[in-house]
Amino acid sequence: MNQSLAQKPHDQLAAALSGEMEAVNRLIRTRMASEHAPRIPEVTAHLVEAGGKRLRPMLTLAAARMCAYEGEHHLKLAATVEFIHTATLLHDDVVDESGQRRGRPTANLLWDNKSSVLVGDYLFSRSFQLMVETGNLQVLDILANASATIAEGEVLQMTAAQDLKTGEEIYLQVVRGKTAALFSAATEVGGVIASADEAQIKALYDYGDALGIAFQIADDLLDYQGDSKVTGKNIGDDFRERKLTLPVIKAVAQATDEEREFWRRTIEKGRQQDGDLEQALALMDKYATLAATRDDANGWANKAKAALSVLPDHPIRQMLSDLADYVVARLN
Template identity: 85%
Template sequence: MNISTVSKPHEQLATTLAGEMAAVNELIQTRMASEHAPRIPEVTAHLVSAGGKRLRPMLTLAAARLCGYEGEHHLRLAATVEFIHTATLLHDDVVDESAQRRGRPTANLLWDNKSSVLVGDYLFSRSFQLMVETGSLQVLDILANASATIAEGEVLQMTAATDLKTDESIYLQVVRGKTAALFSAATQVGGVIANASDEQVQALYDYGDALGIAFQIADDLLDYQGDSKATGKNVGDDFRERKLTLPVIKAVAQATADERTFWERTIEKGRQEEGDLEHAMALMAKYGTLDATRDDANGWAAKAKAALDVLPDHEIRTMLRDLADYVVSRLN
C-alpha cells in the first residue's frame, strides 16, 4: 500500500464510522457528567478535548460492523473502551509525573494528583456501568480481564523498566498489559456483541493483540530514531527516563562486560553523563538492535493482517489491514 497516495487508514475508518462515532461521543459526554462533583467533567473534558484518534473505540465499532451487528450495544462498548483508556492515561500521568500529553498540560499539573486518580477511578466505574447495560457476561468478562491486565502491566513496568534482567519475554508481557490488552479487548467485544463465531472472535482478539504490540514496539523505536516534531517527544527520552525498551534490551543481551557496566550505570543507577545517549545509540548500532526492533514490529503487523483472513470480505477488513501497515509505516 502506498501510504502517501491515500488518506490514513484511521481517517478512513473515522469517515466510514462517523455516524456511530458521533453517537459514542455524545454518550461519553453524557456519562462523564457528575451532578455532585463538577471537577469530574472538568478534568475529563480537558483530556477528551485534547484530541487523539479515538482509535480504540473505533476498533470496537469496526469489529461490530464487520461482523454484521445492527444493534446499539456496540456504542456502549466503544464508550466503555474510551473511558478505560482515558482512566489509564490519568493514572499514568500521575505515576510518570508527566507534565504534558498531546502537547497540553496534564490534568495532574493543572489540578493535582488526587483529582487525576479519583477522576480516573470514576471513569473506570462508569465503564463498568456501560458494560453491564449490554447484558453480556462474556463482554463483562473480557473487559474486566483487560482492565486487570492493564493495571498488572503498569505495575510490572515499574519494576522491570530499570532492571537489566528484563528480557524480551518480560518486555512483551509489559506491552501486552499497557497497550495490547485494550486493543484486543476492543476488537474482541465488537465480535462478541455481533454474535460472531468463536473462530471470528478469536481472530479479532488476535488482530487487536498483534496490532497493539506492533504499535508499542514502533513507538519505542521512534523514541530513538523518530522526528521530534512528529512524535512530540525528544529523541532519547526513554533513555533519559531510564526505560528499558526493546532496542536497549536487545543491546544489553549482547553486551560485553564493559558495555554492561555502562548500561548498569545509566539505566539501573541513573547516573547519566554528557555523551551517554550518543554512546547508547552507538551500542545499538553496533548490534543492529534498531533494525532488529523494526523487524519485530513488522512481524507483529503481518500477524495482525493474517488474523483477519477468516473474517468477512468487507471494506472494513481492508481498512483494518491498512491500519496494521500504517502503524509500522512510520518506521520507514
C-alpha cells in the same frame, strides 16, 4: 501496501464510522458528567477533548460493523473502551510524573495528583456501568479481564523498567498489559456483541493483540529515531527516563562487560552525563538493535493482517489491514 495508505487508515475508519463515532462521543460526554463533583467533567474533558484519534473505540465499532451487528450496544462498548483508556492515561501521568501529553499540560499538572487518580477511578466505574448495560456476560468478562491485565502490566513495568535482567519475554508481557490488552479487548467485544462465531472472535482478538504490540514496539523505536515534531517526544526521552525498551534490551543482551556497566550506570543507577545518549545510540547501532526492533514491529503487523483472513469480506477489513501497515510505516 495499499495505495489508500496516503489517506491514513485511521482517517478512513473515522470517515466510515463517523455517524456511530458521533453517537459514541455524545455518550462519552453524557456519562462523564457528574451532578455533585464538577471537577470530574473538567478533568475528563481536558483529556477526552485533547484531539486523540479515538482509535480503540473505533476498533470496537469496526469489528461490530464488519460482523454485521445491528443494534446499539456497540456504542456503549466503544465508550467503555475509551473510558478505560482515559482512566489509565490519568493514572499513568501521575505514576510517570508527566507534565505533558499530546502537546498539552497533563491533568495532574493543571489540577493535582489526587484529582487525576480519583477521576480515573470514576471513569473506571463509569466504564463498568456501561458494559453491564449491554447485558452480555461474555463482554463483561473480556473487559474486566483487560482492566486487570492493564493494571498488572503497569505494576510489572514499574518493577522491570530499570532492571537489566528484564528480557524480551518480560518486555512483551508489559506491552501486552499496557497497550495490547485494550486493543484486543476492543476488537473482541465488537465480535462478541455481533454474535460472530468463535473463529471470528478469536481472529478479532488476535488482530487487536498483534496490532497493539506492533503499535507499542513502533512507539518505542520512534523514541530513538523519530521526528520530534511528529511524535511530540524528544529523541531519547525513554533513555533519559531510564526505560528499558526493546532496542536497549536487545543491546544489553549482547553487551560486553564494559558495555553492560554503561547500561547499569545509566539505566539502573540513573547516573547519566553528557554524551551518554550518543553512546547508547552507538551501542544500538553496533548491534543493529534498531533494525532488529523494526523487524519485530513488522512481524507483529503481519500477524495482525494474517488474523483478518477468516473475517467477513468487507471494506472495513481492508481498512484494518491498512491500519496494521500504517502503524509500522511510521518507521520508514
